[in-house]
Amino acid sequence: MxxxxxxxxxxxxxxxxxxxxxxxxxxxxxxxxxxxxxxxxxxxxxxxxxxxxxxxxxxxxxxxxxxxxxxxxxxxxxxxxxxxxxxxxxxxxxxxxxxxxxxxxxxxxxxxxxxxxxxxxxxxxxxxxxxxxxxxxxxxxxxxxxxxxxxxxxxxxxxxxxxxxxxxxxxxxxxxxxxxxxxxxxxxxxxxxxxxxxxxPAMRTWQVLSNIPDFVAVWGVFLYGVHWITARRDTVAHHEAARKGPDTIDTTHTGRPS
Ligand code: SF4
Ligand code: SF4
Ligand code: SF4
CATH class of the missing domain: 3.30.70.20 (Alpha-Beta Plaits)
Structure with a gap:
């Protein structure tokens, strides 16, 4: 439902x-x-x-x-x-x-x-x-x-x-x-x-993206960048939490701010 x-x-x-x-x-x-x-x-x-x-x-x-x-x-x-x-x-x-x-x-x-x-x-x-x-x-x-x-x-x-x-x-x-x-x-x-x-609009978004030359080739490089940024976020967040104490970091899956 x-x-x-x-x-x-x-x-x-x-x-x-x-x-x-x-x-x-x-x-x-x-x-x-x-x-x-x-x-x-x-x-x-x-x-x-x-x-x-x-x-x-x-x-x-x-x-x-x-x-x-x-x-x-x-x-x-x-x-x-x-x-x-x-x-x-x-x-x-x-x-x-x-x-x-x-x-x-x-x-x-x-x-x-x-x-x-x-x-x-x-x-x-x-x-x-x-x-x-x-x-x-x-x-x-x-x-x-x-x-x-x-x-x-x-x-x-x-x-x-x-x-x-x-x-x-x-x-x-x-x-x-x-x-x-x-x-x-x-x-x-x-x-x-x-x-x-x-x-x-989601349909049109993917149609546009799939028509961009080199989109697929660029995608792999991009995902590597994403991985790097995400890993960096985790590191920075970890250090920030350690500095401020245990209740200051958002670890939820809901977008809830800390
Ligand atoms: S944020 Fe909400 S309104 Fe906007 S595209 Fe996503 S589901 Fe639709
Ligand atoms: S506006 Fe707030 S209370 Fe209403 S459905 Fe969305 S998250 Fe829940
Ligand atoms: S403002 Fe009051 S009456 Fe209007 S939707 Fe919200 S709770 Fe209901």
Whole structure:
């Protein structure tokens, strides 16, 4: 079963409980910031008389994962697109490739990693809803199978056609996403990209790469470089941990900052 989140902009009351719950669930330092960062994985923004959430869309075919040379990002069988900080070499290809501008970099760190919503993958694996959906008091953020979320979205639109734009955002955008959104205001006015193709950008990325001359030859050299950089990261991180003490280094597989 592929899981999904439905966010209904017309029901959101802007309380911010989702963003607070995300901070707590993922042990992200500092207060919720105004925009998403490596330490704030979701925000709630007021626009056009309703609210919009910003978070990873958990693409069905994630471009971030397809361009990552060391497979630091990957899609789990359940649907969340997760991140392995131990593998990341900090190239930022994922940031450039994401059609929704989601991955954020730790600009304040000597050895930065990426931060983004991982759809509470540990909770999801145990059959629990995401922390943001659990915290939402207004049924604006709900969690379930993607198929059920799509059904629920269509049902809400069917029941109140005057209230909603007749479209489920994420049904086809960028090849389809695990996060679906419905709104009473055109999506582009809510700050969402409206001109994304139905084809997953990931497909086009690989088509482009495979057509670059010498791509395959360069690949081997590149991977050797990756190995060297990763080994260097480990060494530096080890020395940094030894200097600061045992609790200061991020060894999780979730992108959680230390
Ligand atoms: S929204 Fe961006 S970061 Fe999230 S899965 Fe899609 S491509 Fe990756
Ligand atoms: S799904 Fe989990 S990680 Fe993603 S925004 Fe919600 S609480 Fe945060
Ligand atoms: S918890 Fe629910 S109602 Fe509150 S801001 Fe988040 S989505 Fe909106």
């Amino acid at each position: 592929t899981v999904g989140i439905l966010f209904d902009m017309t029901k959101c009351i802007g309380c911010g409980a989702c963003a607070d719950a995300c901070k707590e669930q993922n042990k992200l330092p500092g207060p919720v910031e105004e925009v998403t960062t490596a330490y704030t994985w979701t925000t709630v923004e007021a626009r056009e008389g309703q609210y919009v959430r910003h978070l990873c869309m958990h693409c069905l075919v994630p471009t971030c994962a397809s361009v990552c040379p060391v497979a630091a990002l990957h899609k789990t069988p359940e649907g969340p697109v997760v991140y392995d900080a131990d593998k990341c070499m900090g190239c930022r290809y994922c940031m450039m490739a994401c059609p929704f501008d989601v991955p954020k970099y730790q600009w304040d760190r000597a050895i930065p990693i990426i931060g983004k919503c991982i759809m509470c993958t540990s909770r999801v694996k145990q059959g629990e809803a995401t922390a943001c959906a659990t915290a939402c008091p207004a049924e604006a953020t709900v969690f379930g199978s993607r198929a059920d979320m799509l059904k629920e979205a269509k049902e809400r639109i069917r029941k109140e056609p005057d209230k909603y734009i007749d479209h489920v955002y994420g049904l086809k955008e960028a090849g389809g996403t695990g996060v679906l959104m419905i709104s009473g205001v055109p999506f582009e006015k809510m700050g969402l990209k409206a001109k994304l193709t139905d084809e997953p």
